[in-house]
Amino acid sequence: MSIKNIIAPTFFICLILPLLSFSETIKYDKVKLKRAEIELIEDRLLDVGIFIFDPNIPEDIEDNPLVFPEIRKAEARYIPYHLKNTLEESGFWGGVWVLPDNTKAMDLNVSGRIIKSNGYDVSIKIGVWDISGKQWLDKAYKARVGQSSYSKRRDLTQDPYQSLFNEIANDLQKIKSIYLSKQLKRISEIGDLRFASDLIPSVFNNYLVQDNKTNIYKISRLPADDDPIMQRIGDVKERELLLLDTLNEYYAQLYREISVPYEEWRKSNRQNAINYEELKRSARKRQILGAVAILGGIMVDGDSNASGYAQQGLMIGGIQAVQSGFAKSSEAKIYKESMKEGGDSFDSEAEGLLIEVEGQTLRLTGNAQEMFLEWKRLLKQIYTEETGINLKEDSAQ
Amino acid sequence: MSAFKSYFLVLFLLLSGCATQQMSGSSQGKQSPSSSGGMPSSSSSGGMPSSSSSGGMPSSSSSGGMPSSSSSGGMPSSSESTNQEGQNGNQSNKDENTMPTQAGISGQQTGQSASSIFNESLGDFDKEMAGERDIIAASNQGNSSMTAQEIADMESIMGADLDGPIDISGDFGNDESEGNNDSEEEFTGEMSEEEISRLPSCVDKDGSGEDKIARQLRVFAIKEDDPNIRNEIWKQYLKHMGIGQSQIEECLSK
Numbered sequence: 001m002s003i004k005n006i007i008a009p010t011f012f013i014c015l016i017l018p019l020l021s022f023s024e025t026i027k028y029d030k031v032k033l034k035r036a037e038i039e040l041i042e043d044r045l046l047d048v049g050i051f052i053f054d055p056n057i058p059e060d061i062e063d064n065p066l067v068f069p070e071i072r073k074a075e076a077r078y079i080p081y082h083l084k085n086t087l088e089e090s091g092f093w094g095g096v097w098v099l100p101d102n103t104k105a106m107d108l109n110v111s112g113r114i115i116k117s118n119g120y121d122v123s124i125k126i127g128v129w130d131i132s133g134k135q136w137l138d139k140a141y142k143a144r145v146g147q148s149s150y151s152k153r154r155d156l157t158q159d160p161y162q163s164l165f166n167e168i169a170n171d172l173q174k175i176k177s178i179y180l181s182k183q184l185k186r187i188s189e190i191g192d193l194r195f196a197s198d199l200i201p202s203v204f205n206n207y208l209v210q211d212n213k214t215n216i217y218k219i220s221r222l223p224a225d226d227d228p229i230m231q232r233i234g235d236v237k238e239r240e241l242l243l244l245d246t247l248n249e250y251y252a253q254l255y256r257e258i259s260v261p262y263e264e265w266r267k268s269n270r271q272n273a274i275n276y277e278e279l280k281r282s283a284r285k286r287q288i289l290g291a292v293a294i295l296g297g298i299m300v301d302g303d304s305n306a307s308g309y310a311q312q313g314l315m316i317g318g319i320q321a322v323q324s325g326f327a328k329s330s331e332a333k334i335y336k337e338s339m340k341e342g343g344d345s346f347d348s349e350a351e352g353l354l355i356e357v358e359g360q361t362l363r364l365t366g367n368a369q370e371m372f373l374e375w376k377r378l379l380k381q382i383y384t385e386e387t388g389i390n391l392k393e394d395s396a397q
Numbered sequence: 398m399s400a401f402k403s404y405f406l407v408l409f410l411l412l413s414g415c416a417t418q419q420m421s422g423s424s425q426g427k428q429s430p431s432s433s434g435g436m437p438s439s440s441s442s443g444g445m446p447s448s449s450s451s452g453g454m455p456s457s458s459s460s461g462g463m464p465s466s467s468s469s470g471g472m473p474s475s476s477e478s479t480n481q482e483g484q485n486g487n488q489s490n491k492d493e494n495t496m497p498t499q500a501g502i503s504g505q506q507t508g509q510s511a512s513s514i515f516n517e518s519l520g521d522f523d524k525e526m527a528g529e530r531d532i533i534a535a536s537n538q539g540n541s542s543m544t545a546q547e548i549a550d551m552e553s554i555m556g557a558d559l560d561g562p563i564d565i566s567g568d569f570g571n572d573e574s575e576g577n578n579d580s581e582e583e584f585t586g587e588m589s590e591e592e593i594s595r596l597p598s599c600v601d602k603d604g605s606g607e608d609k610i611a612r613q614l615r616v617f618a619i620k621e622d623d624p625n626i627r628n629e630i631w632k633q634y635l636k637h638m639g640i641g642q643s644q645i646e647e648c649l650s651k
Contacts, residue, residue: 249533
């Protein structure tokens, strides 16, 4: 038996062995939410607004059959709402609202984009800015969800993706803890002035300066504590928060109605996703293994009976491995179809709920818009009347 | 000489007459209220009131230049306007000295109303929002699908020990159940006819196969007087028991 005859099979065995290591140890991280042990002083409480997330629906939806647009849209509302609950539960924040659109009534704004969510893997990109324009966070959060996260015997206040929510909340708290109380208070003051500047720009624009390079706002001067126009602006801000409270009631309704079917979908989709990924991986490995064995068989050279048997064995084994790879691949398709069916079913259920909440949001914000425009004009008029200063036409910022 | 005196007298009277006419003319002009002080017409464009763009990121646009008419100290005058129509010339002259612009004067005259319009509109908005929230609350009651969280909340409210028996004796009026630790048997032996009538056809009387949460849900459902809410609790119960949506609907419609 030549050395070549020994080297060739050894080489292929070395190549194949790593592929045979099918078992994979999965670690499911459990992140605990950090909670405030004492009630925080008012200066340390920032109001937080969480924008409805970007559902990140791919344009070529037919090439992504496992992304369900309506489920994504529902998640884009469900996830911010649960994050709101988590932040509230932590006790480190003032009011927390889900926002349908941009507003200057918040001290801290959170935006998010859903990268992946299939009940098994979840990945979300989060960006956080304070009202001065300073970025607090720009991070992608990922979590792998364990079977126990869907257990009916778990603490049912905890979402299956709870670790991810807790991680975001803990990160935000950690960043906030670096700030001194007076710095946090200053953020709130900038927020008040930006809100005021939105209502009467020609009066309040010059209370703030924006850095040309960083675009961060700083206060150049502060109005008096008992400034009557600021008090009225405070009244308007309260109404904006009241409007947000009401809108959040609608989001809460959607959250409630969707929570059970959404969890069911995630649970069944998780199992299908695991099976699908496992079978796909197994199919790929078998196909590679088979191809390598066939190649090895071709390369075995020799006149001896042993080399003949080895060649034959490798060829037959290789063909069988490739065939079983294709079989696994077909089996994987069944789970893919199952995910598609389950997704389509929940997708249409979510669609109806979304239409309702979106309709209510548009109706409410549309009506409120008229009122806010009126308040803008009235505030200018009152300012002119009380100070005698004729305001020039405000240009939109 | 007397003719000369008469000439001066006539001249004086003529001059003073013209002056009076001029004074009354200017006073009338200041007192006429500006017609632009009423409620502005509103236009709607949708979206959040103070919003500039959607998409999560807070606007970081430039705050613009310094307005030429800005106040110097940030503390505008808060003097209450008490001007009334038909004020005398002296009052008008005083206003002319204190208010720098014509707009200021007309503002002073209508200030009370703009302020009250503002306050009234805040009140109207509050009422509108309160009404909206009442509607939401009513619809929540009518369609009370429960989240897992709410189920958990209910459990904590009930304060029942999940590992222990479910004491339903107080509500169902059967004192004999006290001290009986076999809760699953309690259902079969102790339910009144009314309580049995509250069980959907597909729910076993003996509660076989129930876990702790299912047992809790069963108790909540039986206790609930509102048929809509009871139906929702049964839905949750059946879902929890792993029964399909179509079967649930079929079961509850019977």
